[in-house]
Amino acid sequence: MVPADFKDWWLAAAAVSATLSTGAVAQQPEQAGVISASQGATRSFGVPGKRGESVIYMGEQTYRNEKLKNESGAVTHILFLDQSSLTIGPDAEITIDEFVYDPATKQGKISLNLVKGLVRVVGGDISKTNETLVKTPVGTIGIRGGITMVETNGQNTSGTFLFGQGMSATDTNGNTQTVTRAGFGTSFGSNQPPSTPQRIPVNQLNSQLNRLESGPGNNPGNQQPGGAPPGQLMSTGNTPGGTSNPGGSLANDRLKNVVDTNAGANPTNFTKTLTGTGLVQNQS
Amino acid sequence: MKSFSKAVALKAAVALGAIAVSFSAHAQINDPRAQVDEAFRALLAAPGNLDRGYGYARALINAGNYEGGVAALERMLLDPNASPSIRVELAVLYYRLGSYDMAASYAQAAVADPRLDPALRAAAENLLRDAQERTKTHRFSGSIMSGLRVQSNPMGSPSNTTPTTEADIVLNGRLEHTWDFGAQNGAALVSTLSGYASRYFDGARYNTKLGKTDPQDLFAIEATSGVRFAPAAASAPTFTLRPYLLLGDAFLTGHQYFATFGGGLDASYRSDSGKLLLDATYEARGTDYNSRNDVFEANKQGGLDNILRLRAGYEVAPGQLLFGEVIGRNRNTDREYFDFNSGELRMTYLANYGNPFGWDNRAWTSSVYAGPTYRKYGGPNAAIDPDTREDLEWRVGLTNSVPLSDSWSVFMQAEYTRNDSNISSSDYNNALGLVGVMWRY
Numbered sequence: 001m002v003p004a005d006f007k008d009w010w011l012a013a014a015a016v017s018a019t020l021s022t023g024a025v026a027q028q029p030e031q032a033g034v035i036s037a038s039q040g041a042t043r044s045f046g047v048p049g050k051r052g053e054s055v056i057y058m059g060e061q062t063y064r065n066e067k068l069k070n071e072s073g074a075v076t077h078i079l080f081l082d083q084s085s086l087t088i089g090p091d092a093e094i095t096i097d098e099f100v101y102d103p104a105t106k107q108g109k110i111s112l113n114l115v116k117g118l119v120r121v122v123g124g125d126i127s128k129t130n131e132t133l134v135k136t137p138v139g140t141i142g143i144r145g146g147i148t149m150v151e152t153n154g155q156n157t158s159g160t161f162l163f164g165q166g167m168s169a170t171d172t173n174g175n176t177q178t179v180t181r182a183g184f185g186t187s188f189g190s191n192q193p194p195s196t197p198q199r200i201p202v203n204q205l206n207s208q209l210n211r212l213e214s215g216p217g218n219n220p221g222n223q224q225p226g227g228a229p230p231g232q233l234m235s236t237g238n239t240p241g242g243t244s245n246p247g248g249s250l251a252n253d254r255l256k257n258v259v260d261t262n263a264g265a266n267p268t269n270f271t272k273t274l275t276g277t278g279l280v281q282n283q284s
Numbered sequence: 285m286k287s288f289s290k291a292v293a294l295k296a297a298v299a300l301g302a303i304a305v306s307f308s309a310h311a312q313i314n315d316p317r318a319q320v321d322e323a324f325r326a327l328l329a330a331p332g333n334l335d336r337g338y339g340y341a342r343a344l345i346n347a348g349n350y351e352g353g354v355a356a357l358e359r360m361l362l363d364p365n366a367s368p369s370i371r372v373e374l375a376v377l378y379y380r381l382g383s384y385d386m387a388a389s390y391a392q393a394a395v396a397d398p399r400l401d402p403a404l405r406a407a408a409e410n411l412l413r414d415a416q417e418r419t420k421t422h423r424f425s426g427s428i429m430s431g432l433r434v435q436s437n438p439m440g441s442p443s444n445t446t447p448t449t450e451a452d453i454v455l456n457g458r459l460e461h462t463w464d465f466g467a468q469n470g471a472a473l474v475s476t477l478s479g480y481a482s483r484y485f486d487g488a489r490y491n492t493k494l495g496k497t498d499p500q501d502l503f504a505i506e507a508t509s510g511v512r513f514a515p516a517a518a519s520a521p522t523f524t525l526r527p528y529l530l531l532g533d534a535f536l537t538g539h540q541y542f543a544t545f546g547g548g549l550d551a552s553y554r555s556d557s558g559k560l561l562l563d564a565t566y567e568a569r570g571t572d573y574n575s576r577n578d579v580f581e582a583n584k585q586g587g588l589d590n591i592l593r594l595r596a597g598y599e600v601a602p603g604q605l606l607f608g609e610v611i612g613r614n615r616n617t618d619r620e621y622f623d624f625n626s627g628e629l630r631m632t633y634l635a636n637y638g639n640p641f642g643w644d645n646r647a648w649t650s651s652v653y654a655g656p657t658y659r660k661y662g663g664p665n666a667a668i669d670p671d672t673r674e675d676l677e678w679r680v681g682l683t684n685s686v687p688l689s690d691s692w693s694v695f696m697q698a699e700y701t702r703n704d705s706n707i708s709s710s711d712y713n714n715a716l717g718l719v720g721v722m723w724r725y
Contacts, residue, residue: 034328034331035331036327036331036359037331037359037360037362037363038362039362039363039364058331058332059330059331059332075362076362077358077359077362079327079328079331079355079359081328083320083324083352083355084355085355085356085358085359087358087359120358122351122352122354122355122358123351124352124355146351147351147354147355147381147383162378162383162386163351163354163378163381163382163383163386164351165518166518178468178518179468180468180469180517180518180521181468181470181517181521182381182382182383182384182385182386183383183384183385183386183419184468197468198466199385199419199466200385202385202388202389202392202419205385205386205389206389206392206393209389209390209393212358212361213358213361213362213366214361214362214363214364214366233369233372233373233376233404233407234338234341234342234345234373235345235350235353235372235373235374235376235377235380236376237345237346237602238602239602239603240602240603240636240637240638240647241603241636241638241645241646241647242407242645243376243407243408243410243411244410244644244645244646244647244687244690245646245647245687245690245724246379246410246411246414246415247414247425248636249602249603249636249647250376250379250380251379251380251382251414251558252380252381252382252522252554252556252557252558253382253554253558254558254599255554255558255559255560255561255597255599255605255607256552256554256561256563256597257425258605258634258636258649259561259595259597259605259607260458261427261724262632262634262649262651262683264426264427264456264457264458264478265427265429265456265683265685265695265697265722266456266681266683266697267429267433267454267456267480267482267718268679268681268699268701268716270456270478270480270504271480271502271504273591274480274504274506274532274534274544276589276613276615276624276626277440277659279439279440280439280499280500280502280536280579281439281440281579281580282439282488282496282497282500282578282579282580283494283495283496283577283578283579283580
């Protein structure tokens with residue numbers, strides 16, 4: 001038997017040390033994000049070593065494996081460390097099943113378990129490469145790089161795809177539908193596979209959005225400071241004209257609109273296409 | 285001497301190091317992603333700080349991360365006293381993401397808020413109108429322009445003659461109807477109607493008699509229809525195909541000139557950000573000319589044209605576009621001297637900019653374009669010249685569009701065309717000026 005090399009022993013010691021160190025860290029609750037806004041009471045069912053069952057407020061950290069429940073009328077917004085966000089609607093009950101994020105590679109994994117209620121998920125770094133999963137009692141919604149609203153009452157789940165690469169809906173029997181068009185959605189239940197994706201009516205979107213925010217205060221004197229100065233919006237950037245012609249300045253198909261309008265207004269282009277040379281010459 | 289060199293080298297190294305550090309710091313300051321991370325860290329430390337919240341949202345938007353901007357701003361709506369502008373911001377961001385139902389939803393809520401100031405209300409109403417139009421099953425878009433045009437040589441008379449300047453009223457437009465089937469691949473029946481009409485003040489009479497010397501009024505209309513769809517909606521949602529059929533008719537001085545028929549295939553791709561557009565179209569276009577005395581061998585000019593158009597557009601900065609077009613054409617007729625192969629290159633720079641006189645916030649649009657067309661005919665016309673004709677035509681122009689309202693604008697164009705041919709009787713040049721009004725739907 002060849003005696004072990006000193007270098008091998010050193011490597012083995014380092015490996016054991018690293019394992020022990022990882023184990024020690026794993027026992028600590030891992031931060032997932034912070035409560036970045038809240039309205040009404042959000043109850044945490046406790047995080048070992050951090051807090052017992054309690055109402056949590058804006059600015060407090062949230063952790064992996066933490067279960068949260070909103071009271072009636074409460075809305076909570078969580079900003080995750082990968083810059084994903086989660087808005088939790090009234091009466092919703094959700095657990096952050098998994099949150100792993102490596103800031104260096106900007107990769108990781110998010111998995112949420114929605115028992116009941118409405119949530120909106122906006123994907124951050126993680127969802128660019130790995131689906132964010134929202135598990136419900138009757139199936140799972142997968143979100144790839146985008147924005148989605150998920151609602152469940154325990155027997156039925158609906159997912160509305162608002163933007164991104166795609167949203168998958170898979171029931172407990174493995175039936176899947178993929179939604180790739182913004183504003184479309186699907187729903188499914190315990191004995192009902194995900195429906196063919198269809199456009200979600202604007203009034204349904206309005207209703208869901210209303211439940212994820214506080215209604216306008218309707219009192220000009222009691223207005224939140226900040227916001228855009230009159231006539232200026234940060235969302236239009238420095239686009240000339242702003243919203244005066246959104247199809248030609250802001251839409252993601254603006255180039256085609258501008259090019260078609262500009263080329264279409266030029267009469268020479270049309271006659272050239274029509275006759276080949278653009279000229280009509282008389283018989284001489 | 286040696287220690288002096290060492291000192292110089294040391295100083296140089298320190299200076300280089302300082303420059304490198306300075307460049308690195310400068311790059312970091314100007315790196316949008318670094319600014320986002322910095323703003324995010326600041327926000328995590330104090331989530332209740334509204335300024336930090338806006339700073340984070342602004343950094344995300346500047347970095348082109350509109351969905352991140354949505355997340356940053358939507359949380360502010362949990363405050364019952366949230367600024368009413370937040371919903372307008374969200375409507376714009378969803379609109380920029382192509383999520384038009386959500387844009388309409390937020391714009392609707394913004395308009396319903398009595399606290400919204402008039403300027404932002406107008407912005408929200410504009411956006412709402414556009415977003416709602418885009419979510420309809422049947423939608424129309426397009427533009428029609430009509431104006432007074434003056435040309436120095438509209439008929440392309442040879443350069444060694446004295447052409448007469450002519451003026452006409454011209455009407456030009458394109459309307460598009462989209463019938464959205466509501467499918468995941470965006471399948472929609474897209475139909476277009478393009479039209480052109482000219483009426484010269486001193487035009488030829490409305491007959492087909494031989495010996496006309498004045499320019500003739502032309503009326504032409506052309507329709508296309510075909511289903512546009514994304515063949516790989518999940519992996520490449522912005523790549524679309526549209527096979528189509530086309531049908532058209534043209535009248536010269538009120539009498540049938542020619543009919544067109546055929547079909548084509550459009551392929552189009554745009555980047556997710558919308559900054560890059562690539563289009564390719566192949567079209568087979570048949571033309572059937574009518575026999576008429578006032579057009580030289582009219583019934584021999586018909587046949588099949590094969591046309592390939594390649595177009596690339598790039599947004600070099602917000603509101604500034606550069607696009608290039610290459611058009612290849614193969615014309616086949618009943619006479620060799622009407623047949624030709626041509627290649628055209630056209631480059632256009634287009635800029636949208638704020639109203640220089642500041643009476644409103646609508647953007648003016650100016651463009652400059654230039655490009656050559658090379659045309660080689662299929663054979664000589666012995667009655668004119670024993671050589672086969674070859675042309676090199678240059679066209680340069682300027683356009684300017686001044687908006688009067690969201691739908692109406694004044695359109696101005698100046699263009700110069702010069703054709704150099706190996707057959708002297710085919711040399712010509714033409715200068716054109718046009719002032720009109722344009723209606724955009």
